[in-house]
Each structure stands twice: as structure tokens, then as C-alpha cells.
Amino acid sequence: MGATRVLIIILTLALPTLLFILLFKQSLDVDISPWPSNRQMRRALIEALPDSVQAQGEIWDLGSGWGGLVQCLAEKYPQSQVIGVELSWIPWLMSQLYNRLSSQKNITIRRENFYDTSLSHASLVVCYLFPGAMESLRSKFKSELPPDSWVASITFEIPGWHPERVVEIGEVRRLTIYLYRLSSQD
Numbered sequence: 192m193g194a195t196r197v198l199i200i201i202l203t204l205a206l207p208t209l210l211f212i213l214l215f216k217q218s219l220d221v222d223i224s225p226w227p228s229n230r231q232m233r234r235a236l237i238e239a240l241p242d243s244v245q246a247q248g249e250i251w252d253l254g255s256g257w258g259g260l261v262q263c264l265a266e267k268y269p270q271s272q273v274i275g276v277e278l279s280w281i282p283w284l285m286s287q288l289y290n291r292l293s294s295q296k297n298i299t300i301r302r303e304n305f306y307d308t309s310l311s312h313a314s315l316v317v318c319y320l321f322p323g324a325m326e327s328l329r330s331k332f333k334s335e336l337p338p339d340s341w342v343a344s345i346t347f348e349i350p351g352w353h354p355e356r357v358v359e360i361g362e363v364r365r366l367t368i369y370l371y372r373l374s375s376q377d
């Protein structure tokens with residue numbers, strides 16, 4: 192076997208392994224994998240969201256992963272700017288590519304830590320995260336979000352907040368969507 196062939200085999204095996212290690216390490220850093228919301232979750236979320244947020248301000252997906260949910264939000268709210276924030280390199284890169292190929296022109300994807308992002312112009316924030324993140328984000332939402340804004344969370348509640356709507360779907364695997372209005376919180 193020639194040296195070139197050995198090099199090609201090593202690279203073919205090494206590149207996916209390196210990408211996997213990077214993805215795994217970054218998932219550990221942010222306490223969650225970039226596992227995306229599925230079609231059923233997205234459909235239920237999009238139906239539950241109020242039409243009235245349209246054109247009032249920015250729409251954010253905190254932890255936008257591979258960018259699929261951002262596309263659905265951009266389709267529902269074509270007059271609004273939809274912003275995805277993702278810290279993990281590989282999902283962020285793939286979502287940038289997805290965005291370039293998409294016909295939606297109202298999307299921005301940022302590679303940032305969402306705890307460092309100002310939400311002061313948001314009209315709607317969407318999350319599919321984990322319990323600890325919802326707890327940490329609660330005070331950020333309270334101090335930064337405009338009074339008439341909305342927060343939607345797939346699966347995980349914001350502890351201590353009162354949802355405006357709770358949507359439950361799925362017979363075998365139950366799925367809950369929580370919709371909060373900032374003005375209804377203490």
C-alpha cells in the first residue's frame with residue numbers, strides 16, 4: 192500500500208473522529224447536546240405562537256443548533272428579524288450553510304454565548320434547552336426583555352413563572368410547550 196493511500200485512509204478516519212470529539216467536548220461545555228427539535232415539536236410550537244408578535248421586534252432562538260427551528264420561525268414571521276444564537280462550532284457552521292441555501296432572507300445566525308447577548312429588542316424568545324438553563328435565563332429575561340414580549344419553551348418550564356398557555360401533544364411521548372408573557376410575571 193502506498194504512502195498516499197495510507198495518508199488518505201488516516202485522514203478519512205481522523206477527520207470524522209476529530210469532528211465528533213469537538214462536538215462532544217462542546218456539548219459538555221454547554222451542558223447539552225445539539226440534538227434538534229423534531230418536526231412534531233416545531234409544528235406544535237409554531238401553531239402555539241401568537242401571530243401578534245409579527246413586525247414588533249426581533250425573534251430569538253437561544254441555542255439555535257443546526258438552524259432548523261430558526262427557518263420555521265422566519266417562515267411564520269416574515270416581517271421580523273429572526274436571530275439564532277449558537278455557541279457550538281459545528282452546528283453553527285452547518286446552520287450558516289443552511290441559511291445561505293435557504294430562501295428566507297430574515298435570518299441571522301450568531302456564534303455567541305446567549306448569556307452575553309442583549310435581548311432588549313426581542314418580541315419573542317424561543318428555547319429548547321434544559322432545566323438549569325431556564326432557571327439561569329429567568330433573571331436575564333426579567334431584566335432585559337421588553338414588557339410586552341413573549342417566551343416560548345419546548346419541554347422545560349421557567350421555574351416560578353406562570354404560563355399564558357400550555358400545549359400538550361403526543362400520545363406515547365408527551366411533549367409540552369410553555370408560552371409565557373413577560374407582563375404576566377411577578
Ligand SMILES: C[S@@+](CC[C@H](N)C(=O)[O-])C[C@H]1O[C@@H](n2cnc3c(N)ncnc32)[C@H](O)[C@@H]1O
Pocket residue numbers: 221223224225226227228252253254255256257258259260276277278279282303304305306318319320
Ligand atoms: C437542544 S439544542 C436545540 C437546537 C434548536 N433550538 C432546535 O430546536 O433545533 C440546544 C442548543 O443550545 C446550544 N447552547 C447551549 N448553551 C448555549 C449557550 N450558553 N450559548 C449558545 N448556545 C448554547 C447547544 O450547543 C445546542 O446546540
